[in-house]
Amino acid sequence: MHNLHNCSLTAKNRGDKSPSVVDIRTVPGPFIFSMCKGIANTAMNAKIQEQIIRLKEENNAVILAHNYQLPEVQDIADFTGDSLELAREGARVPQQLVVFCGVHFMAETCAIFSPDKTVLLPDETSGCPMADMATGESLAALKAQHPGAVVVCYVNSTAEVKAQSDVCCTSAHAVDIIRRIEPGRPIIFVPDKYLGGYVSQLTGREMIYWEGACPIHATLRPAHVEAARAAHPGAPIFVHPESPLTVSALADEVLSTGQMCTRARQSDASTIVIGTELGLLHRLRKENPDKTFVPLSDDLVCPNMKRNTLPKVLHALTTLTPVIRVEETLARQAAHAIQTMFADGVIRPRNADAQPAQ
Numbered sequence: 001m002h003n004l005h006n007c008s009l010t011a012k013n014r015g016d017k018s019p020s021v022v023d024i025r026t027v028p029g030p031f032i033f034s035m036c037k038g039i040a041n042t043a044m045n046a047k048i049q050e051q052i053i054r055l056k057e058e059n060n061a062v063i064l065a066h067n068y069q070l071p072e073v074q075d076i077a078d079f080t081g082d083s084l085e086l087a088r089e090g091a092r093v094p095q096q097l098v099v100f101c102g103v104h105f106m107a108e109t110c111a112i113f114s115p116d117k118t119v120l121l122p123d124e125t126s127g128c129p130m131a132d133m134a135t136g137e138s139l140a141a142l143k144a145q146h147p148g149a150v151v152v153c154y155v156n157s158t159a160e161v162k163a164q165s166d167v168c169c170t171s172a173h174a175v176d177i178i179r180r181i182e183p184g185r186p187i188i189f190v191p192d193k194y195l196g197g198y199v200s201q202l203t204g205r206e207m208i209y210w211e212g213a214c215p216i217h218a219t220l221r222p223a224h225v226e227a228a229r230a231a232h233p234g235a236p237i238f239v240h241p242e243s244p245l246t247v248s249a250l251a252d253e254v255l256s257t258g259q260m261c262t263r264a265r266q267s268d269a270s271t272i273v274i275g276t277e278l279g280l281l282h283r284l285r286k287e288n289p290d291k292t293f294v295p296l297s298d299d300l301v302c303p304n305m306k307r308n309t310l311p312k313v314l315h316a317l318t319t320l321t322p323v324i325r326v327e328e329t330l331a332r333q334a335a336h337a338i339q340t341m342f343a344d345g346v347i348r349p350r351n352a353d354a355q356p357a358q
């Protein structure tokens with residue numbers, strides 16, 4: 001335990017320029033309490049992180065963390081990235097044990113990429129509400145109403161939905177995927193209506209949308225963009241394409257999380273406004289210590305993404321649970337949609353011979 005009287009607060013901690021050391025007697029009590037609580041948490045986190053690293057090495061495991069994970073979880077990961085980058089990384093590395101810190105569909109995608117590996121999701125209940133808005137059964141019913149349509153699923157979807165789809169896409173590559181679809185084919189886009197709508201604007205292809213959206217990005221409003229412009233004149237505003245179209249229309253750039261990291265590195269701007277889940281700011285700040293990153297809204301927190309705490313990562317490595325498995329036939333069918341995304345050439349429905357383009 002830290003003794004309150006032993007806390008020395010440097011001026012840097014308080015954001016002051018001088019003096020270099022603060023007289024503790026002049027600092028308000030609540031501030032001292034929160035500082036010491038922070039130090040205790042940091043010390044506890046450091047201890048758990050040490051245990052995690054030791055167990056990771058003993059088990060010859062790799063830890064993957066999505067860009068939206070808690071900062072202290074990102075800090076112990078071997079790789080941070082978006083869901084597809086992580087699934088590919090999980091398949092590429094030699095380790096047979098993968099601790100996937102993200103939400104359920106991401107761990108599933110990782111298991112589909114690496115059927116011979118063991119994939120652990122520290123908190124099995126960390127689902128994605130948007131992915132869960134579409135089920136395999138309900139998608140099959142929609143397909144029956146639109147024979148001959150190409151079904152495009154956003155990677156943020158369950159294995160069941162991927163298995164029912166002709167091609168998968170990421171937010172970074174959705175435009176390229178839609179451009180590859182045979183002209184004249186109807187397109188069903190599932191489950192994110194905002195990403196689908198944004199891609200439709202860029203490609204001119206009409207789509208049949210699923211009534212789904214990310215409940216976190218859907219909270220963004222044009223007023224957030226207007227307020228950020230007023231508060232940070234000249235700062236570029238990046239938003240994720242899961243945002244409502246009225247917000248994307250006002251942003252300077254509409255980017256996936258990976259694209260935000262690249263553009264932030266390349267940008268000459270000293271301040272950048274970020275319109276996506278707040279977890280990404282940790283990575284951006286680490287990679288660009290000379291730049292300032294401001295959230296477009298403080299409410300962009302995905303509670304599901306924050307469920308994989310350090311103690312749960314430690315528990316997963318201790319018990320080697322919970323394991324995420326995808327049944328073999330389902331995994332093979334879902335893999336087809338992912339392979340089509342990586343392949344070249346025109347995209348048609350899987351059973352295109354029976355269903356000509358309209």
Ligand code: SF4
Nearest residue numbers: 128129130214216302
């Ligand atoms: S941020 Fe949105 S899309 Fe991502 S996991 Fe959370 S609910 Fe799902």
